[in-house]
Amino acid sequence: MPLLDVRDLRVEFPTRHGVLTALHDVDFTVDRGERLGIVGESGAGKSVAAFAILNLISRPGHIAGGSILFEGQNLTRLSIHQMRRVRGNRISMIFQDPMMTLNPVLTIGTQMVETLKAHRKIGDAEARRIAATRLGEVKIPSPDKRLDSYPHELSGGMRQRVVIAIALLTEPALIIADEPTTALDVTIQAEIMSLMLDLCKTHGVGLILITHDLAVVSQVTQRVVVLYAGRVVETGKTARVVQDPVHPYTRGLLAALPGEGTAGARLNQIRGSMPPLTAVPAGCPFHPRCDHVQDSCRAALPALEDLDGHRVRCTRARDLASGVAA
Amino acid sequence: MTPTAATTTTMTSPAPARDRVLVEARAIRKVFDLGSHFLERTRREVKALNDVSITIRRGESFCLVGESGCGKSTLARVMMGLLPPSSGEVHFDGTRIDGLRHKARKPFHRRMQMIFQNPYASLNPRRTVQQTLEEPLRFHRPDLSDAEVKAKVEAVMVSVGNDPSWGTRYPHEFSGGQRQRISIARALMVDPEFVVADEPISALDVSIQAQVLNVMMDARDQRDLTYLFITHDLSVVRHFGTRVGVMYLGSLCELAETKTLFANPRHPYTRLLLSAIPRVSTEEMKPPGLPGEVPSAMNLPSGCVFHDRCPLAEARCSVDVPAPLPQDDGTLVACHAVEEGRG
Amino acid sequence: MNWIATRMTAFLGSDVLYRFRRDPVAMAAFAVMAAFVLAAMLAPWLSSMNPHDPAQIDIMNSEIPPVWQAGGEGAFPLGTDIQGRDMLSAILYGLRISIIIGVFAVMVQMTLGVVIGLVSGYMGGKVDAFFMRLADIQLAMSTLMLAIVALAVFKAAFGADLYEDLAIVMLILVIGFAEWPQYARTIRASVLAEKKKEYVDAARVIGLSAPVIMARHILPNTLSPLLVISTVQVANAIINEAALSFLGLGMPVTMPSLGSLISAGFEYILSGAWWITTFPSIALISLILAINLLGDWLRDVLNPRLFKG
Numbered sequence: 010m011p012l013l014d015v016r017d018l019r020v021e022f023p024t025r026h027g028v029l030t031a032l033h034d035v036d037f038t039v040d041r042g043e044r045l046g047i048v049g050e051s052g053a054g055k056s057v058a059a060f061a062i063l064n065l066i067s068r069p070g071h072i073a074g075g076s077i078l079f080e081g082q083n084l085t086r087l088s089i090h091q092m093r094r095v096r097g098n099r100i101s102m103i104f105q106d107p108m109m110t111l112n113p114v115l116t117i118g119t120q121m122v123e124t125l126k127a128h129r130k131i132g133d134a135e136a137r138r139i140a141a142t143r144l145g146e147v148k149i150p151s152p153d154k155r156l157d158s159y160p161h162e163l164s165g166g167m168r169q170r171v172v173i174a175i176a177l178l179t180e181p182a183l184i185i186a187d188e189p190t191t192a193l194d195v196t197i198q199a200e201i202m203s204l205m206l207d208l209c210k211t212h213g214v215g216l217i218l219i220t221h222d223l224a225v226v227s228q229v230t231q232r233v234v235v236l237y238a239g240r241v242v243e244t245g246k247t248a249r250v251v252q253d254p255v256h257p258y259t260r261g262l263l264a265a266l267p268g269e270g271t272a273g274a275r276l277n278q279i280r281g282s283m284p285p286l287t288a289v290p291a292g293c294p295f296h297p298r299c300d301h302v303q304d305s306c307r308a309a310l311p312a313l314e315d316l317d318g319h320r321v322r323c324t325r326a327r328d329l330a331s332g333v334a335a
Numbered sequence: 336m337t338p339t340a341a342t343t344t345t346m347t348s349p350a351p352a353r354d355r356v357l358v359e360a361r362a363i364r365k366v367f368d369l370g371s372h373f374l375e376r377t378r379r380e381v382k383a384l385n386d387v388s389i390t391i392r393r394g395e396s397f398c399l400v401g402e403s404g405c406g407k408s409t410l411a412r413v414m415m416g417l418l419p420p421s422s423g424e425v426h427f428d429g430t431r432i433d434g435l436r437h438k439a440r441k442p443f444h445r446r447m448q449m450i451f452q453n454p455y456a457s458l459n460p461r462r463t464v465q466q467t468l469e470e471p472l473r474f475h476r477p478d479l480s481d482a483e484v485k486a487k488v489e490a491v492m493v494s495v496g497n498d499p500s501w502g503t504r505y506p507h508e509f510s511g512g513q514r515q516r517i518s519i520a521r522a523l524m525v526d527p528e529f530v531v532a533d534e535p536i537s538a539l540d541v542s543i544q545a546q547v548l549n550v551m552m553d554a555r556d557q558r559d560l561t562y563l564f565i566t567h568d569l570s571v572v573r574h575f576g577t578r579v580g581v582m583y584l585g586s587l588c589e590l591a592e593t594k595t596l597f598a599n600p601r602h603p604y605t606r607l608l609l610s611a612i613p614r615v616s617t618e619e620m621k622p623p624g625l626p627g628e629v630p631s632a633m634n635l636p637s638g639c640v641f642h643d644r645c646p647l648a649e650a651r652c653s654v655d656v657p658a659p660l661p662q663d664d665g666t667l668v669a670c671h672a673v674e675e676g677r678g
Numbered sequence: 679m680n681w682i683a684t685r686m687t688a689f690l691g692s693d694v695l696y697r698f699r700r701d702p703v704a705m706a707a708f709a710v711m712a713a714f715v716l717a718a719m720l721a722p723w724l725s726s727m728n729p730h731d732p733a734q735i736d737i738m739n740s741e742i743p744p745v746w747q748a749g750g751e752g753a754f755p756l757g758t759d760i761q762g763r764d765m766l767s768a769i770l771y772g773l774r775i776s777i778i779i780g781v782f783a784v785m786v787q788m789t790l791g792v793v794i795g796l797v798s799g800y801m802g803g804k805v806d807a808f809f810m811r812l813a814d815i816q817l818a819m820s821t822l823m824l825a826i827v828a829l830a831v832f833k834a835a836f837g838a839d840l841y842e843d844l845a846i847v848m849l850i851l852v853i854g855f856a857e858w859p860q861y862a863r864t865i866r867a868s869v870l871a872e873k874k875k876e877y878v879d880a881a882r883v884i885g886l887s888a889p890v891i892m893a894r895h896i897l898p899n900t901l902s903p904l905l906v907i908s909t910v911q912v913a914n915a916i917i918n919e920a921a922l923s924f925l926g927l928g929m930p931v932t933m934p935s936l937g938s939l940i941s942a943g944f945e946y947i948l949s950g951a952w953w954i955t956t957f958p959s960i961a962l963i964s965l966i967l968a969i970n971l972l973g974d975w976l977r978d979v980l981n982p983r984l985f986k987g
Contacts, residue, residue, distance in 0.1 A: 050540035166628050194402035196623050199611040203622040224613030228620035248617040265545035267574035276545035282510045444885030457876035461898040471884040
């Protein structure tokens with residue numbers, strides 16, 4: 010049984026213009042210790058998925074259907090009280106902005122001790138010792154001294170390390186990281202991501218990495234879900250998706266990256282932009298931007314086609330995979 | 336415009352003109368005074384630029400790369416006249432332009448334009464697209480009739496791939512990529528020779544970045560533009576740039592032809608940056624060569640600003656500030672180790 | 679005309695109107711305020727007499743109680759005051775004066791405050807320091823104190839007769855000058871926020887001059903907070919005028935505002951003629967309450983956008 014099993018997840022936001030569906034029947038699973046990437050552009054619904062798992066969708070948005078099974082319980086059915094025992098304990102969250110997690114007026118030590126004591130019955134000294142160990146694991150120099158620092162005394166990269174240390178404190182089974190390195194510089198991004206990769210492996214923690222960055226996903230995750238306009242359009246083993254993408258959208262994304270051999274040439278762009286949730290076209294949501302569009306694409310939403318483990322939401326998935334249509 | 340037409344433009348313009356220096360920053364220093372803390376005697380200062388010189392030749396796409404706080408945006412702003420330099424000079428086509436009074440500067444405002452990072456903040460939310468685009472033209476070309484202005488707006492909108500019927504709408508009705516193209520159109524309205532682009536694609540989604548980069552390259556080919564392109568993303572530099580300046584903590588580390596820089600990076604910091612370029616691959620993420628982070632520009636390391644992270648640092652590096660020295664192939668490298676042949 | 683039509687459809691479909699229609703408090707407050715403003719504008723037609731005209735006042739009608747009390751008369755629904763003026767007419771005319779003073783005083787404040795705030799925020803440095811210290815000094819003195827001194831000096835220097843003729847103008851100017859710092863500070867704060875945005879840099883790159891950038895680019899983006907403080911400031915100005923009149927430094931008894939009516943009736947409150955002071959008070963309080971509720975609602979609706987930019 011997978012650690013996390015999200016099935017037919019549907020999230021809706023009622024507005025005065027009608028109900029907006031941010032996620033349509035989204036399925037994915039994460040096994041114990043597995044690293045899953047959720048990729049998409051802004052507005053594709055990737056952060057909504059993370060918030061839905063933690064039951065943090067802000068009102069009036071709500072989960073309108075589907076189930077989220079985690080360690081045998083359906084998270085959509087838990088009470089606020091029960092959810093609190095899961096969130097921040099069995100599932101940790103890392104946000105893009107470390108200051109979403111860190112309280113600017115408390116020392117890092119205080120915050121870590123409080124987090125620990127909220128979920129476990131231990132003394133202050135013991136909690137502090139665990140906190141220092143965790144800070145050491147995220148490669149923060151002189152962790153004992155750092156416990157008495159305030160967040161503003163640390164650089165952006167150090168703060169994100171502290172957030173990772175806090176996420177690991179309660180020995181969770183799953184960490185959800187929402188664009189954890191987007192705000193950081195490239196050299197620090199590489200350091201932090203490789204650190205997270207290491208920690209997930211050594212602690213056997215599952216990871217859901219939410220990002221728009223295909224390069225990061227390709228080097229960190231084992232499986233990937235590509236979202237477009239609130240729907241899964243392609244999912245499978247990361248290596249296979251980035252090396253041999255089938256859906257025209259995934260292909261377009263990868264082809265648009267400036268590579269080593271392309272200097273000076275025009276880049277392969279996907280025309281147009283992802284529609285807002287208020288104006289998702291009928292049929293395949295990608296059809297107005299697709300080079301392989303057929304009449305059937307405009308008529309009906311394609312189902313997720315299974316190409317032995319690699320699933321693609323495209324009517325021409327088999328043609329594209331075998332190279333007939335390419 | 337087709338590629339053929341672009342080649343014609345290049346061929347008809349005389350070759351020496353292309354090598355002429357168009358913009359030059361000479362020994363620019365910029366210090367931001369943060370004022371003194373009420374308990375401390377010392378004034379707090381950020382040394383954002385320490386003696387940086389670059390020359391940009393006509394027709395070039397000069398890229399400035401570096402991590403946040405390296406001063407690349409500050410340098411661009413000083414060159415555009417948005418910030419006064421603390422010392423140093425900015426020259427444009429042979430005229431010193433820093434410190435020029437409003438009237439005297441006006442022709443240079445027409446010849447140099449800028450594209451900004453954040454498409455959500457760079458367009459005035461209370462003005463229609465038409466108003467935004469007409470403004471620079473009406474200011475610099477008061478001789479044009481209404482019909483001529485409208486025709487020009489339409490022509491520029493089409494050239495950047497925008498629908499000319501967008502005029503009556505407001506910026507919030509557009510997506511990030513569309514706004515950035517409007518922003519590019521605004522910069523192109525007055526037919527500038529030199530365009531500074533400050534991280535123009537880093538706020539955009541992946542599929543949109545390619546679109547905007549293409550628009551910028553088309554404009555370069557059609558109008559023979561000279562770019563100063565500021566970015567933190569080396570893969571974009573490799574694609575877009577003809578020459579690159581690598582900056583670290585307010586100093587220029589290395590300045591080279593793009594191909595040379597990627598083939599043969601000399602400065603240890605350049606090597607670190609190159610090792611951290613994110614690329615799609617099936618190999619697992621590895622930490623970059625060097626640990627540590629950029630120190631604060633409020634207390635710069637003595638000597639070479641990079642010495643406390645540098646694997647090649649020796650005693651001299653923490654004392655002397657290295658000067659950018661020319662190498663055999665014309666590359667400038669500011670590093671004692673390279674100078675001494677230890678690099 | 680076309681432009682107006684598009685703006686109207688934009689407004690009718692806008693978020694502000696949508697939220698207004700879902701908020702009963704805002705709608706009630708707006709209804710009350712609109713009723714007061716309408717009543718003030720139509721005062722000459724709604725009133726049975728002109729309380730400013732001595733010829734229409736009959737001293738024989740003095741201290742008639744409201745119509746529902748014993749001795750009340752149908753011609754004077756809210757009773758009469760000590761001089762025999764119809765209270766309803768006096769309140770309607772007084773409301774008119776109060777609202778005129780409130781609105782015009784706020785216009786004076788706004789003009790001063792917007793100009794100073796824009797210049798201060800955009801220029802920064804010494805100009806900014808000078809105006810902001812001036813604002814601090816101004817705020818250190820209460821509006822009432824300043825107004826009392828200014829009005830008392832004027833009254834002493836030019837005599838009570840001239841003062842009565844110029845009372846409205848004087849009150850507008852004094853209240854207007856006394857409260858410019860509220861505007862200047864708010865505008866300055868939003869100018870500082872707007873100034874950092876790239877569209878201002880874009881305007882500078884074009885080469886536009888500072889006054890053009892301030893007027894054409896920055897000012898229009900600072901209008902939402904202006905709307906919010908204006909509602910609160912109109913209420914404040916009306917209260918200040920009422921307080922000054924209550925102290926005998928505001929509108930003369932011959933041309934009473936709500937404040938002077940309250941003041942004039944105050945001495946009779948214990949001698950049985952409670953209605954002279956009570957009805958103008960109720961009018962004043964409900965007007966202020968309605969404006970403030972509306973101001974709060976506006977702030978709630980407009981503020982998130984301020985931060986979203």
